[in-house]
Amino acid sequence: MAVTIQTQQGSIEVSNEVIATVVGGAATDIYGIAGMASRHQAKDALNRVLRKEDYSKGVVVRQEENGVAVDAYIIVTYGTKISEVSRNVQEKVKYNLESMLGVSANSVNIFVQGVKVLAE
Numbered sequence: 532m533a534v535t536i537q538t539q540q541g542s543i544e545v546s547n548e549v550i551a552t553v554v555g556g557a558a559t560d561i562y563g564i565a566g567m568a569s570r571h572q573a574k575d576a577l578n579r580v581l582r583k584e585d586y587s588k589g590v591v592v593r594q595e596e597n598g599v600a601v602d603a604y605i606i607v608t609y610g611t612k613i614s615e616v617s618r619n620v621q622e623k624v625k626y627n628l629e630s631m632l633g634v635s636a637n638s639v640n641i642f643v644q645g646v647k648v649l650a651e
Contacts, residue, residue, distance in 0.1 A: 533630030534599060534634055545632055547592040550599065555586025557627040558603050563611035566634045568604045568644035581614040599628070605641060617641040 533544040555567050567589035591602040601624060607616050621639040628636045 534594060536633055545571035545634060545651065548587050550592045550601070550632065551554055551587040551590035552632065553567045553602055553627055553631055554590045554601055554624050556591075557623045558605055561616060561619045564605050564620065565608045565647035565649065568606045570602070570642075596636050598637045600635055600638045600640070601628075602640045602642060603613040604644050606645045606647050607643055609646050613643055613646075617643065619625075 533546045534550065536543040536545065555590065558564055561565060567586055569585075569588045570591060589604045593600045593602075603620065603624065606615075607613055620641055624639045625636040629632045
């Protein structure tokens, strides 16, 4: 499935994988995020932080009437305030989708899949 944007010159289709990559990149730029997690950890047998190539496994994109709804599955670092980190991710994801792709994010839902202790 893809998001279609109409312009004067024609239409632009942005695939869900591109949207997932933008969401994953925005989320991992936030202080307190250890990385993205798989949305089906038990099914995928993935209890690790996803690499950049696998961000689509940790992001669900649903098309809605006037934009998209995004679910992001993250792993936070130990010692950070989870609610503050999640709010920062929501704001950055919404901003990046609108500024980079011109796609309106109606909702950005954050699911914390784990906490990771980083070695000092």
